[in-house]
Amino acid sequence: MSDIMENPPQERLFEAPPLAEQERMVEAILFASAEPVTVAELNARMPHGCEAEHALEELRYRYEGRGVRVVKVGEAWAIRTAPDLGHLMQKETVETRKLSRAAIETLAIVAYHQPVTRAEIEEIRGVSVSRGTVDQLLELEWIRFGRRRMTPGRPVTYVVTQTFLDHFGLESARDLPGLKELRAAGLLDNRPPPGREVEADAQPEMFDED
Amino acid sequence: MSDIMENPPQERLFEAPPLAEQERMVEAILFASAEPVTVAELNARMPHGCEAEHALEELRYRYEGRGVRVVKVGEAWAIRTAPDLGHLMQKETVETRKLSRAAIETLAIVAYHQPVTRAEIEEIRGVSVSRGTVDQLLELEWIRFGRRRMTPGRPVTYVVTQTFLDHFGLESARDLPGLKELRAAGLLDNRPPPGREVEADAQPEMFDED
Amino acid sequence: MPDTGNVEHLNTAVAERVAAEALIVELDGFEGPLDLLLTLGRTQKVDLRQISVLALARQYLAFVERAKELRIELAADYLVMAAWLAFLKSRLLLPPDPKDEGPSGEELAAHLAFQLERLQAMREAAAQLMARDQLGRDVFARGIPEDVERVRQVRYTATLLDLMQAYARIRTKDEFRPFVMDRDKVMTMEQALDRMRHLIGFAGEWTDLSSYMPEGWEVDPERRRSAAAAHFAASLELVKAGHVELRQGETFAPIQIRKRTANV
Numbered sequence: 001m002s003d004i005m006e007n008p009p010q011e012r013l014f015e016a017p018p019l020a021e022q023e024r025m026v027e028a029i030l031f032a033s034a035e036p037v038t039v040a041e042l043n044a045r046m047p048h049g050c051e052a053e054h055a056l057e058e059l060r061y062r063y064e065g066r067g068v069r070v071v072k073v074g075e076a077w078a079i080r081t082a083p084d085l086g087h088l089m090q091k092e093t094v095e096t097r098k099l100s101r102a103a104i105e106t107l108a109i110v111a112y113h114q115p116v117t118r119a120e121i122e123e124i125r126g127v128s129v130s131r132g133t134v135d136q137l138l139e140l141e142w143i144r145f146g147r148r149r150m151t152p153g154r155p156v157t158y159v160v161t162q163t164f165l166d167h168f169g170l171e172s173a174r175d176l177p178g179l180k181e182l183r184a185a186g187l188l189d190n191r192p193p194p195g196r197e198v199e200a201d202a203q204p205e206m207f208d209e210d
Numbered sequence: 211m212s213d214i215m216e217n218p219p220q221e222r223l224f225e226a227p228p229l230a231e232q233e234r235m236v237e238a239i240l241f242a243s244a245e246p247v248t249v250a251e252l253n254a255r256m257p258h259g260c261e262a263e264h265a266l267e268e269l270r271y272r273y274e275g276r277g278v279r280v281v282k283v284g285e286a287w288a289i290r291t292a293p294d295l296g297h298l299m300q301k302e303t304v305e306t307r308k309l310s311r312a313a314i315e316t317l318a319i320v321a322y323h324q325p326v327t328r329a330e331i332e333e334i335r336g337v338s339v340s341r342g343t344v345d346q347l348l349e350l351e352w353i354r355f356g357r358r359r360m361t362p363g364r365p366v367t368y369v370v371t372q373t374f375l376d377h378f379g380l381e382s383a384r385d386l387p388g389l390k391e392l393r394a395a396g397l398l399d400n401r402p403p404p405g406r407e408v409e410a411d412a413q414p415e416m417f418d419e420d
Numbered sequence: 421m422p423d424t425g426n427v428e429h430l431n432t433a434v435a436e437r438v439a440a441e442a443l444i445v446e447l448d449g450f451e452g453p454l455d456l457l458l459t460l461g462r463t464q465k466v467d468l469r470q471i472s473v474l475a476l477a478r479q480y481l482a483f484v485e486r487a488k489e490l491r492i493e494l495a496a497d498y499l500v501m502a503a504w505l506a507f508l509k510s511r512l513l514l515p516p517d518p519k520d521e522g523p524s525g526e527e528l529a530a531h532l533a534f535q536l537e538r539l540q541a542m543r544e545a546a547a548q549l550m551a552r553d554q555l556g557r558d559v560f561a562r563g564i565p566e567d568v569e570r571v572r573q574v575r576y577t578a579t580l581l582d583l584m585q586a587y588a589r590i591r592t593k594d595e596f597r598p599f600v601m602d603r604d605k606v607m608t609m610e611q612a613l614d615r616m617r618h619l620i621g622f623a624g625e626w627t628d629l630s631s632y633m634p635e636g637w638e639v640d641p642e643r644r645r646s647a648a649a650a651h652f653a654a655s656l657e658l659v660k661a662g663h664v665e666l667r668q669g670e671t672f673a674p675i676q677i678r679k680r681t682a683n684v
Contacts, residue, residue: 027277028295031241032566045298067237079562085238086558088255102451108546124538126454127497167555177548187541193531194523242560291566300569309578311586317578318587334590350576378580392588 016049019058026055026077036076036166072171074162083169103133107142111164111176112188115146115157120190134158142167226259229268236265246286312343317352321374321383325356325367344368352377433482439463440483444492453501456480458536468537473529474512477505508532605642607634612650613657620664626676629655 016022025046029037042052056077060070068079081089099107106129109121121129137143146159160173170176182188226232235256239247252262266287270280273289281290291299309317316339319331331339347353352374356367370383380386443456450456460479461471484502487494511525553559616632629651630638637647655677658664668675 024275024277024292025295025298028291029277029298031278031289031562032291032299034561034565041301045301065234067234067239068241079241080555081238081242081560082234083553083558085235086553086560088235088239089242089560104546104550105542108542108549111549112542112545124535124542125451126535126539127452168549168552169555169559170552176545177552178545182541182545185541187538191531191534194527238560242563244563288564299566305574307574307576309576309582313576314578314582314586315590318583319590321583322587346576377578378583380580386587387584392584392591 016051017047019055022046022050022052022055023058023062025050026052026059030059030070030077030079033078036073036078036162038076040075042077071169073166074172076162078166080169099136100133102127102130103136106133107137107160107164110137110143110158111160111173112179112182113190114159114173115149116159117149117155117157119155121158226261227257229265232256232260232262232265233268233272235260236262236269240269240280240287240289243288246283246288248286252287310343312340313346316343317347317370317374320347320353320368321370321386324369324383325359327359327365327367329365331368433478436479436482437486439479440486441490443483444487444490447487447492447494453480453498454535454539456483456498457501457532458539461536468533468540471533471536473532474509476532477509477512480505481509605640605646607637607643607647607650609650609653609657612647612654616651616654616658620658620677620679624679626667626678629675629677632677 017025026042029042029045039052039056042056043050046052056070060072063070063079066082067085068081071078071080102125105125106121109124110116113120113124118129118134134143140163141161142164143158144161146157148154149157164170165172173179179188227235236252239252239255249262249266252266253260256262256265266280273280277292277295278289279292281288312335315335316331319334320326323330323334328339328344344353350373351371353368354371356369358364358366374380375382439460443450443459450459457476457480460483461468461476463479464471464475466472481502484494484498487498508525508528512529516524555561615634619632630648632651633644633647637643652675655664655666655675659666663680664677665680666675666677
């Protein structure tokens with residue numbers, strides 16, 4: 001792999017396969033994987049000189065309107081069944097764990113306010129967040145630890161994951177439903193209660209990790 | 211689904227979906243199923259009036275020459291990677307590692323004293339040579355078996371290979387710098403680590419055959 | 421927040437008490453005071469942005485009072501909220517005290533309204549999120565993923581320099597051997613002891629220690645010295661162990677040795 005990267009383009013010994021062939025390769029790799037595959041990994045697995053990004057666009061176009069779709073998940077790509085055909089699938093194997101209301105709300109708060117600290121989640125919900133709730137979301141790999149906040153106590157923050165995006169069919173956290181409206185309405189602001197000092201950098205940059 | 215199945219054919223309320231739609235359904239079902247699916251199962255899962263067999267033929271035709279194919283597995287059907295792309299299902303990671311001290315010393319002894327038996331290598335190094343070390347060098351194709359020594363037990367000897375010479379940029383093993391040159395190059399100045407006893411009788415009569 | 425006339429106030433008070441009682445029934449369903457406040461706020465049937473915080477505070481306090489009458493134990497945070505709302509209510513109703521530096525009643529009310537609106541917004545967002553097509557429910561991944569075989573190729577490297585240094589290392593070890601060669605003129609006490617242990621069984625009579633010296637060590641003075649010293653030290657060891665007796669007639673006289681028979 002490293003060899004490939006070290007070779008400057010002008011020293012290419014072989015021509016890259018034609019785009020149609022690259023598309024077939026991307027198709028095969030995406031079909032074979034249940035998990036989204038990153039562009040970097042596609043390029044690494046395909047022959048030297050291939051441009052997965054380009055082939056992906058072609059492939060995505062080709063599958064439009066078909067029974068399966070090529071979808072983008074963060075920096076990765078996956079093939080998923082078309083949502084309108086979900087009723088044909090056998091669901092007995094799926095059995096999504098029932099999430100508590102607390103867990104669902106906590107998840108939404110992490111998604112819309114990320115990176116967010118536990119204290120901020122509690123402030124928004126008005127109740128303390130139980131360890132189990134956060135653990136459940138971590139276990140589902142829907143949230144993960146982000147960078148620590150540079151405020152006293154250096155609290156950990158939570159952000160949503162690629163698995164979360166994949167699960168809810170989102171290309172990125174920016175595509176969350178109603179995100180723009182919520183932001184415009186100031187509802188994603190970290191507004192401290194009046195009378196309390198505003199910490200200089202308590203105002204998080206949204207989605208700066210994406 | 212069960213409702214649909216319970217309806218006897220003569221009571222059809224709806225037209226069967228168009229063939230293109232049926233093809234989409236077959237595509238999605240084959241993609242998502244954990245096991246190959248029989249035509250009977252397809253028909254059972256698709257809306258009433260569908261003809262999976264026909265849709266399957268269409269789908270199979272559509273995937274001809276693509277990165278994945280619709281293949282028959284026993285009596286059932288599945289989507290599989292095109293055989294010519296099987297090599298993409300491997301993820302190669304190349305790790306570069308330094309050869310261990312034992313291996314490099316053993317290699318050096320073979321290079322300078324070839325053909326040499328394992329017992330002789332052990333005598334020179336003063337420690338036993340593990341099977342793994344020799345195997346590793348054989349696997350790297352840097353050493354190979356030479357002729358057997360015509361002494362009791364007829365021990366095998368080791369010699370260096372062309373691959374070895376290529377790797378180290380040598381014309382022949384005779385090009386290796388001798389002790390004098392090593393000394394001149396300042397390579398002989400290192401003293402053995404203190405505390406390492408040299409046994410008096412580790413001094414063998416070496417290389418009597420060379 | 422239009423305040424009400426007395427009659428109207430009485431009517432709302434009754435309505436609030438009825439509402440409070442209804443809420444108490446489902447108290448377990450609330451996730452804390454903010455959740456309860458949000459539910460109360462919704463009964464105002466207005467956009468949360470135009471909510472009357474004063475009315476909300478009244479509703480909440482009525483709820484807490486009703487709970488008290490019904491002898492229902494409320495969790496501490498409900499009571500804390502009640503105290504805070506009572507404070508807020510007084511702030512909103514009384515003319516502002518110019519000496520007070522804290523936030524005004526309006527500011528506090530605005531923040532509470534913001535909190536309620538934000539919580540409501542997050543609930544709606546959560547509902548929208550859960551209503552999306554979900555993987556494994558509406559959308560499906562590949563059922564038979566083909567395992568990607570991980571081929572880990574380890575490439576070992578060594579340079580010619582490594583090779584030469586390794587060889588030099590080994591050969592330097594050999595070059596140390598001259599020191600070993602020197603030691604062929606040295607006999608250790610262990611070596612002497614080893615010899616004497618075997619020979620001592622035959623020494624019933626007093627024998628000169630020098631006669632125990634090994635052959636070939638008596639000519640070369642260096643070797644003789646070393647062997648003599650080693651044997652003397654060894655014989656002392658044997659005495660200590662109770663195997664032999666040792667004697668010397670006078671200074672520089674020959675040292676004599678014999679097996680100790682009377683032992684045990």
